[in-house]
Amino acid sequence: MKTLTVIPAYNEEDNIEKLIDSIKQYDIDYLVINDCSTDKTGEILDKNNINHLDLPINLGIAGVTRVGFCYAHDNDYDCVVCIDGDGQHLPEYMYDLIAEIEKGCDYVVGSRFVTEKKPWSMRMLGSRILCFLIYLKTRKKVYDPTSGMRALGKKVIDEFDRSMNFYAEPDALCYLLHKGFNVKEIQVKMKDRDAGESYFANPLKSVYYMLCEILSIVFIQ
Numbered sequence: 001m002k003t004l005t006v007i008p009a010y011n012e013e014d015n016i017e018k019l020i021d022s023i024k025q026y027d028i029d030y031l032v033i034n035d036c037s038t039d040k041t042g043e044i045l046d047k048n049n050i051n052h053l054d055l056p057i058n059l060g061i062a063g064v065t066r067v068g069f070c071y072a073h074d075n076d077y078d079c080v081v082c083i084d085g086d087g088q089h090l091p092e093y094m095y096d097l098i099a100e101i102e103k104g105c106d107y108v109v110g111s112r113f114v115t116e117k118k119p120w121s122m123r124m125l126g127s128r129i130l131c132f133l134i135y136l137k138t139r140k141k142v143y144d145p146t147s148g149m150r151a152l153g154k155k156v157i158d159e160f161d162r163s164m165n166f167y168a169e170p171d172a173l174c175y176l177l178h179k180g181f182n183v184k185e186i187q188v189k190m191k192d193r194d195a196g197e198s199y200f201a202n203p204l205k206s207v208y209y210m211l212c213e214i215l216s217i218v219f220i221q
Contacts, residue, residue, distance in 0.1 A: 003098055004077045005030040006068030008061055009052075009085030013040040019087045020050050026091060028081070028098075031071060035064045061148070066164050069152070073161035080152045089149040093188040097151035106156050106181040109142075109173065110149035110188035118143070126210050130170045133217045138177040143185055145170040156181060168209070171216040 005023060009016050009032050016032065023030050032052035034042050036059075045052045053067065065082060072080045079101045083089040093110055100108040118124050130145040146169055152160070156176065166172040176183055 001078045001098065001102055002076065003028050003079040003081060004068070004072045004075070005081045005083055005091075005094065006065060006072070007032045007083050007085050008035060008064040008068070009033065009037065009041055009045075010035040010058070010064075011037045011039045011041060012085040013037075013044055015087040016041055016050075016085050017044055017048060019083075019085060019091075020048070023083070023091045026094060028094060029077075031068060032085065033064045033067055035059055035061075062166055062168050066160065069157055069160045069164065072152075073157050077157065078154050080157055082148055082150050082152075084148045088190045088192065090189060090191065093149070094151075096186055096188070097149070100184055100186060101151050101153045104182060105184045106153045107173075107176050107183045108151040109144060109147050109183070109185045110151075110190075111144035111147055111185035112188065112190055113143040114185050114187040116187065123206070126206070129210070130213060130217070133214060134170065134174045134177065137174055137217060140177045140183070142173060142177075145173055149188060149190070166216065168213060170213050171220070174217045 005028050007030060030051060032045060032050055034045060034052055034054045036055050036057055042054055055067070059067070069080060079098055081094050081097055083091065089110065097108045097110060118127065127146055131142050134140065134142050134145060148169055166175060173183065
């Protein structure tokens with residue numbers, strides 16, 4: 001199965017080289033998409049001959065991943081695996097995701113909470129709200145709607161190349177469930193980022209993200 005690993009990167013100068021070194025251990029094509037980083041991410045990618053695209057403007061995570069999906073579609077890939085550039089997603093689980101695509105799944109989510117208990121925190125409260133809304137909309141139970149580690153089969157690559165207008169992972173998941181695609185979550189482990197700051201470290205950005213997701217799931221997807 002011809003597979004591409006798509007790696008969005010924004011200001012990941014302290015993480016990206018180590019992540020790519022670990023991904024190169026696997027026999028899978030990869031593409032880093034540099035989302036107009038303002039640090040030395042671009043220089044590191046150039047210096048180390050890391051396969052990448054430099055975007056002229058900042059698109060944000062949803063826009064960056066769509067660029068990756070369009071690239072995969074145009075280059076006739078059968079499967080896309082998404083891994084964040086901060087190093088939180090462990091490449092060792094890529095083959096597990098791909099295996100489910102090979103078995104016939106259309107969309108596979110690397111979930112932290114299929115067999116592990118979801119902790120109680122403000123961020124996980126947001127996750128529970130999204131799970132509840134997706135269930136109301138699709139009657140399908142999901143466990144980790146915000147996970148950015150996922151694999152897409154050929155049908156979903158084509159679908160997203162044509163019509164993807166989603167803000168982020170939860171409404172994309174809701175859309176696919178609503179459309180009847182074969183969606184599965186599998187248990188994975190994730191680690192904390194080694195360096196840099198998460199998007200969700202800013203409370204205002206977290207609130208904005210939740211509002212956008214709720215509106216999208218309830219009124220659009």
